Amino acid sequence: MQSADKPLLERETPIRVALDAMGGDYAPHETVKGAVAALGRPGMELLLVGDAAPVQAELDKYDLEGKSVKVVPSEGRIGDDEHPLHAFRQKPDASVIVGTKLVKAGQADVMVSLGSTGASMATAALVLGMMEGLERPCIGGPFLGLAPRTVLMDLGSNVDCRPSQLLNFAALGSVFAHRFLGTENPRVALLSVGSEKSKGNRQVQDSYELFEQSHLNFVGNVEGMDFFSDKADVIVCDGFVGNILIKFTEGMGSALGGYLSKQLAPYMSEEQMKDVFNRLWQTTNLPRTMGGPLFGVNGAVIVGHGSSRADGVAGAINTAVRYVEMGLLESMRDELAEISRNGLAGESQ
Amino acid sequence: MQSADKPLLERETPIRVALDAMGGDYAPHETVKGAVAALGRPGMELLLVGDAAPVQAELDKYDLEGKSVKVVPSEGRIGDDEHPLHAFRQKPDASVIVGTKLVKAGQADVMVSLGSTGASMATAALVLGMMEGLERPCIGGPFLGLAPRTVLMDLGSNVDCRPSQLLNFAALGSVFAHRFLGTENPRVALLSVGSEKSKGNRQVQDSYELFEQSHLNFVGNVEGMDFFSDKADVIVCDGFVGNILIKFTEGMGSALGGYLSKQLAPYMSEEQMKDVFNRLWQTTNLPRTMGGPLFGVNGAVIVGHGSSRADGVAGAINTAVRYVEMGLLESMRDELAEISRNGLAGESQ
Numbered sequence: 001m002q003s004a005d006k007p008l009l010e011r012e013t014p015i016r017v018a019l020d021a022m023g024g025d026y027a028p029h030e031t032v033k034g035a036v037a038a039l040g041r042p043g044m045e046l047l048l049v050g051d052a053a054p055v056q057a058e059l060d061k062y063d064l065e066g067k068s069v070k071v072v073p074s075e076g077r078i079g080d081d082e083h084p085l086h087a088f089r090q091k092p093d094a095s096v097i098v099g100t101k102l103v104k105a106g107q108a109d110v111m112v113s114l115g116s117t118g119a120s121m122a123t124a125a126l127v128l129g130m131m132e133g134l135e136r137p138c139i140g141g142p143f144l145g146l147a148p149r150t151v152l153m154d155l156g157s158n159v160d161c162r163p164s165q166l167l168n169f170a171a172l173g174s175v176f177a178h179r180f181l182g183t184e185n186p187r188v189a190l191l192s193v194g195s196e197k198s199k200g201n202r203q204v205q206d207s208y209e210l211f212e213q214s215h216l217n218f219v220g221n222v223e224g225m226d227f228f229s230d231k232a233d234v235i236v237c238d239g240f241v242g243n244i245l246i247k248f249t250e251g252m253g254s255a256l257g258g259y260l261s262k263q264l265a266p267y268m269s270e271e272q273m274k275d276v277f278n279r280l281w282q283t284t285n286l287p288r289t290m291g292g293p294l295f296g297v298n299g300a301v302i303v304g305h306g307s308s309r310a311d312g313v314a315g316a317i318n319t320a321v322r323y324v325e326m327g328l329l330e331s332m333r334d335e336l337a338e339i340s341r342n343g344l345a346g347e348s349q
Numbered sequence: 350m351q352s353a354d355k356p357l358l359e360r361e362t363p364i365r366v367a368l369d370a371m372g373g374d375y376a377p378h379e380t381v382k383g384a385v386a387a388l389g390r391p392g393m394e395l396l397l398v399g400d401a402a403p404v405q406a407e408l409d410k411y412d413l414e415g416k417s418v419k420v421v422p423s424e425g426r427i428g429d430d431e432h433p434l435h436a437f438r439q440k441p442d443a444s445v446i447v448g449t450k451l452v453k454a455g456q457a458d459v460m461v462s463l464g465s466t467g468a469s470m471a472t473a474a475l476v477l478g479m480m481e482g483l484e485r486p487c488i489g490g491p492f493l494g495l496a497p498r499t500v501l502m503d504l505g506s507n508v509d510c511r512p513s514q515l516l517n518f519a520a521l522g523s524v525f526a527h528r529f530l531g532t533e534n535p536r537v538a539l540l541s542v543g544s545e546k547s548k549g550n551r552q553v554q555d556s557y558e559l560f561e562q563s564h565l566n567f568v569g570n571v572e573g574m575d576f577f578s579d580k581a582d583v584i585v586c587d588g589f590v591g592n593i594l595i596k597f598t599e600g601m602g603s604a605l606g607g608y609l610s611k612q613l614a615p616y617m618s619e620e621q622m623k624d625v626f627n628r629l630w631q632t633t634n635l636p637r638t639m640g641g642p643l644f645g646v647n648g649a650v651i652v653g654h655g656s657s658r659a660d661g662v663a664g665a666i667n668t669a670v671r672y673v674e675m676g677l678l679e680s681m682r683d684e685l686a687e688i689s690r691n692g693l694a695g696e697s698q
Contacts, residue, residue, distance in 0.1 A: 146604045156542055159550040193505055193592040201508040201589040224596030228604040240550040241590055243542040245597060247573030252601065255495045255577040259632065260609075263625050267617045276612050283608065 014045045014068065015324050017317055018108035021050035021058075022077035022095040023115025024313070025306050031114060032058035034313025039067045044321055047072045047108055049099040074098035077115060080306065084122035096120055100127045103299045110300035110320040112291065114308050120301060121157055121294060128299035131336050133168050138239070139303065140173055141292035142181070143246050145283025147227050151177050151186075151234045153295070156243030163207035166190070166236050170216055171335045172295040173234040179326050181233075185217050189232035191241065192221035203238065215342060253281055291316030293323055296336075300329050363394045363417065364673050366666055367457035370399035370407075371426035371444040372464025373662070374655050380463060381407035383662025388416045393670055396421045396457055398448040423447035426464060429655065433471035445469055449476045452648045459649035459669040461640065463657050469650060470506055470643060477648035480685050482517050487588070488652065489522055490641035491530070492595050494632025496576050500526050500535075500583045502644070505592030512556035515539070515585050516563060520684045521644040522583035523565055528675050530582075534566050538581035540590065541570035552587065564691060602630055640665030642672055645685075649678050 017038075021031045028050055035046055036059075045068040048055050052073040059071065075093040078084070088097065096115055100123045102108035113120045121137045130137070140153030153173040158165060170188045177186035190207055192200035197208055199221060211218040222232050237245075257277045264273055291304035291312070300323055304316035323329075368384050370377045377399055384395055385408075394417040397404050401422040408420065424442040427433070437446065445464055449472045451457035462469045470486045479486070489502030502518040503510070510518075519537045526535035539556055541549035546557055548570060560567040571581050586594075606626045613622055640653035640661070649672055653665035672678075 146601070146608055159542060191593060193508060193589060193596075201587070204589075224593040224598075225600030225603075227597060228600040237593075238550070240542060240553075241593060244540060244573040244586075244590060244594070247542075248576060248594060248597070249573070249601075251574030251577040252495070252598075254574075256605070259495055260625075260629075263628065264613070264616075267613075267621065272616065276609075279612065280609075 014043045015110070015321050016045045016047065016108045017320050018047040018049055018072070018099040018102045018111045019313075019317065020077075020095045020099045020111070020113035020115050020120075021048040021055045021071075022074070023113040023120075023306075024304070024308055026309060027077075027114070028055050028058050030308070030310045031313050034308070034310035035069065035317065036062045036064070036067075037310055038314040038317035039064075039069060041318065041321065044068070044317075046070075046317075047099075047102060049074050049095045049102070050077075051075065051095075072098060072102065078119040080116045080118075082116070082119070084116065084118040087119060088122055088126060094119075096123050097127070100124055100299070100301065103301070104128055109324045110302060112302045112304065112313075112316050112320045114291075114304040114306055114313060114316065116306070117157075117303050120303050124294050124297040124299065124301045128297045128301070131296050131298060131333055133164070133336050133340050134296035135165075137294040137296045137301075138169050138172065139292055139294060140169065140242070141176065144227060144249060147230075149177070149181050149183060149233065150227055151181070152227075152242055152245070153234065153236050154239040154242050155246050155292075156239040158238060159240040159243075161203065161238040163203065163210045166203075166207045166238065167210050167214060167216075167339060168296070168336060170211065170214070170218075170234060170236045171339045172332050173236065174216055175328065175331045175335045176293070176295070177233045179328050179331055180322065183233045186233035187219045187231070188216045188234045188236065189219050189222040189226070191224075191235050191237040193223065195221050195223065197221070213342070214339060253283070257281065291319045293319075293328070295332065298329075298333075300324055363392045364459070364670050365394045365396060365457045366669050367396040367398055367421070367448040367451045367460045368662075368666065369426075369444045369448045369460070369462035369464050369469075370397040370404045370420075371423070372462040372469075372655075373653070373657055375658060376426070376463070377404050377407050379657070379659045380662050383657070383659035384418070384666065385411045385413070385416075386659055387663040387666035388413075388418060390667065390670065393417070393666075395419075395666075396448075396451060398423050398444045398451070399426075400424065400444075421447060421451065427468040429465045429467075431465070431468070433465065433467040436468060437471055437475060443468075445472050446476070449473055449648070449650065452650070453477055458673045459651060461651045461653065461662075461665050461669045463640075463653040463655055463662060463665065465655070466506075466652050469652050473643050473646040473648065473650045477646045477650070480645050480647060480682055482513070482685050482689050483645035484514075486643040486645045486650075487518050487521065488641055488643060489518065489591070490525065493576060493598060498526070498530050498532060498582065499576055500530070501576075501591055501594070502583065502585050503588040503591050504595050504641075505588040507587060508589040508592075510552065510587040512552065512559045515552075515556045515587065516559050516565075516688060517645070517685060519560065519563075519565055519567075519583060519585045520688045521681050522585065524677065524680045524684045525642070525644070526582045528677050528680055529671065532582045535582035536568045536580070537565045537583045537585065538568050538571040538575070540573075540584050540586040542572060544570050544572065546570070562691070563688060602632070606630065640668045642668075642677070644681065647678075647682075649673055
């Protein structure tokens with residue numbers, strides 16, 4: 001697996017991506033289809049983790065001449081309706097667990113799953129362990145096509161957060177914005193109900209000073225409309241608020257589609273409208289098209305939306321490859337260590 | 350002022366509306382213009398509270414033959430940038446204070462202000478007093494044109510809330526949905542990150558049981574997408590979340606306008622697009638077009654958005670008249686008393 005016949009510019013060995021082929025609403029049909037599509041990218045090896053027979057059957061549909069892909073057998077899957085921790089204990093050979101263990105064992109560089117996010121998080125935390133200062137993985141990234149370079153952290157994994165947790169999210173988001181999105185010196189903000197330091201709930205007010213004392217490029221509070229005003233590159237909130245926002249946006253995108261189809265019917269054909277709406281849907285469902293990293297775990301894990309079709313699967317795999325290429329994991333570990341060193345002492349740069 | 354020459358169906362006396370003519374970004378020009386437009390409605394008397402000379406000068410531009418309107422002099426105004434409580438003490442004759450005192454004295458049935466919401470809230474709480482169980486006024490109502498019958502409470506006045514406060518918001522919202530929007534037995538829900546009882550932050554989990562035990566028609570938790578799925582008529586959250594959502598929606602409406610104008614340019618003229626966007630703007634800025642009540646104060650106060658033009662002012666005045674006609678204040682007081690009686694004892698109906 002370490003053959004160097006397809007070198008990348010910055011790597012001598014291919015990137016080994018483990019895909020949970022059983023995860024997602026349309027697995028393994030769409031996961032395998034998406035995996036094969038992603039194999040067009042050079043310098044990548046794919047490990048399809050799943051029930052061997054059905055995964056191989058899907059794989060046999062394609063011409064894989066010259067492509068580096070193999071099946072790693074696992075047994076069963078963990079569903080959205082299962083308790084992640086119970087399932088982790090009861091199904092030790094489930095696809096998400098076997099795949100994550102490949103990362104832990106150094107046999108894969110990154111793991112991609114479209115299955116239960118809860119199961120991915122619990123498995124990653126238990127198998128790979130957490131970075132310093134974090135208790136649970138967090139999820140984040142751009143979530144609005146209308147603001148594709150604005151990172152929101154956390155999107156739903158940590159519903160009650162202490163100020164120090166929010167600061168860790170900010171540090172992780174800042175590295176992601178810098179390295180993955182190419183934003184120089186990312187502006188970090190707390191999501192609140194007014195821009196003044198005195199505005200916000202207790203959590204935000206308690207966090208403000210901690211953020212000011214950090215070495216991050218903290219620009220203060222922003223408000224709900226500032227996702228669209230280019231005031232900040234990384235917007236930090238707890239997972240309760242973040243999850244409500246992301247689901248609200250998804251719902252609004254669908255509802256607007258219905259609303260606009262009535263408004264626009266006099267002006268355009270159904271085909272033309274479909275085209276406009278498809279693009280609109282993407283602007284309100286960004287995480288579904290590219291997946292996002294599980295931040296804070298000691299290993300690279302990318303989660304995608306369960307309703308992803310083949311193109312969403314391929315998008316998540318591409319995100320995984322870029323994540324590894326850019327060495328994001330190491331940068332994030334360094335950044336958290338920096339935050340931890342500065343601590344509450346306020347030794348800003 | 351108690352002349353009964355323009356009887357409503359259900360009232361023998363006209364409804365007396367005090368308007369803070371100095372409140373809002375375009376006062377007094379647009380406030381007076383909107384007031385005159387609203388005077389087309391029968392059975393209403395208008396009291397324009399403001400600096401006498403400029404308000405009268407605006408009023409003199411119109412033919413008021415047969416209209417019942419008069420100027421109540423006040424001195425100065427409280428701006429958005431002033432601390433509401435300090436301003437309340439330093440400017441006792443400011444328009445919002447004089448107007449609210451007309452309600453307290455029984456000389457007006459309802460007060461309407463487009464000025465600083467903070468000043469309206471502080472003044473209402475201090476002059477009119479709070480209903481039992483509430484410490485601060487709350488604001489709420491439908492906020493999405495796409496879901497015009499779904500009430501969100503609180504929209505921003507109470508950023509940290511105990512479960513009992515959320516229950517009071519629910520009771521007020523339930524009365525509003527029933528009486529003002531005509532919804533039978535309104536379905537009440539907590540805004541959370543999952544529908545199961547176990548899902549949510551500590552605040553929501555602590556509130557769930559209290560809601561279950563109340564006599565409200567509690568249907569459980571809803572998620573961000575459920576503003577568009579008709580699962581609940583009254584959705585309850587603290588003002589931190591509510592304020593972020595309403596501002597996010599406003600910002601998204603504007604951003605979508607820009608995005609869609611590029612997408613739609615090939616299909617329609619600028620005039621046609623303007624028309625579609627104006628309607629789209631209204632669907633994402635509902636509170637700006639009709640104002641909403643300050644809930645929980647012992648008197649009827651309607652607040653509108655500071656950027657309202659004449660039609661927004663007239664919309665808020667119409668909301669004020671309907672609010673009084675329907676006896677909402679009395680119903681809300683009864684509902685809070687009922688909640689308070691049931692308390693934590695769980696005597697559900």
